[in-house]
Amino acid sequence: MQMRNQLKDSLKTPEEERYSGKITRHDHFDDLTDIDNALNKVHEHLAVEERHRYTASCFGHLFRMDRGMKFSAGIVHRLLIRELHHDGPEDEMRFLLGRHSVRFSKGRDEVEYAELKAVLRIGVFSEQYDTVKLCLLYMLNWILIGLVEREKVPVWQFRLVEDLDAIDAFSWGAHVYRRFIYDFKHALDGRRKRFEQRQRRKGVDVHTTETYNIYGLTHALLIFAFEVIPELGNSGCGKRREIELSPRILKWDLSM
Template sequence: GRLVQGKIDRHDHFEALACIDDALNRVPEEFVIEDRRRFMASCFRHSMSMHRELKFSGGVIHQLLLRELDHDRPTDEMLFLLGNYVVRFSKVEFSLTTGLRFGVVPNTSMYVAVENGIHQRYFPIHDEISLDDLRVVLTRGQFQQAYDAVKLCLIYVLYWILMRVDERLKIPVWQFWLVEDLNAFNSFSWGAHVYRHSIFSFKHALPR
């Protein structure tokens, strides 16, 4: 295939792991053991197993993307030429790496606000919530009910570690409604949701 040219910016969000740890440690004493257990049993539990001294190298990712090959395979896959080897990045590799569930992503308009849910209790004057708003609540650590810290940490992992979004973007409110039911949140096809975002970002990091 033909090599394409481009570049990628540097993003390093591993410090979020410490933020999550700190938030779970600030849970009221009567909730702390159960909250941490519930988070470590969640769909994003693999994130807490990441080595805390990992260093992200934008240069390595840049060099990898410079070795992307044109191909006639499915459009949601990427091929790279590494030495004499052609390697693939697809849903398979993404699932093996992240442990996230793949399946049909439902219509998110089906989720509705929960009375006195975390959205109302922690962000009462915010119609739109930013990552910075969420980070302030996690850092303050004044959690009111069991699993509140778990729910807020799950959204933080999703947006700041897995999806690596621009901090200026707002968090979709349906995710605050979905996370009220932890079983439903953990069963959601986050692999498909995050992969779709990731493959789009990788493909558009390079000028065509």
């Protein structure tokens, strides 16, 4: 009991200040079909080679993700609102679940993003592997990092993607993780204060739920919740039969 009380004192959002939240996510897993469609539009004599080059790339394993995966904003919000202050590494998060503290950590000239997205969807490519290169940039920025359309695709990424071996060798896991762990840790910053301000302005009965954005791989938090809270993992979802799939996000079927 004493340990739980100590942990409760470390909550970033005290229990008495919890509030309902509605998340707008930006990891865009629904748009994996854009990559499917782009690869399907490649000239027939190049299609097999292009698809293999993509599936064998640094992001190719994510191409095997369940296309029907559903997102539960309620679970992610209830997880975030239980985040704890801690003295551990900056690139990890800890949450109070029941009596236990659980840790979320890693295992490890510009173009507007809207233009990249439009080109991918049109699907007219003249040079070999152009489809692969754009699909890699699309997976990285739109689906894994969650850029909004007004943001720029960095020039260094265009230069790096010209060498497919170099982009495969780049430490994308660490790069993406640094981006989304920062977004997760700051998702609720100042949110309680804004919630109370809007309640005073609109009325307590009118403003009952606070809406906020989360960027980055939000499905990673959702899968984390399913794995550390067994009761969640036994309802409305299941594990795929291909048990050798890695990373763990590939093992879950949330379409049920």
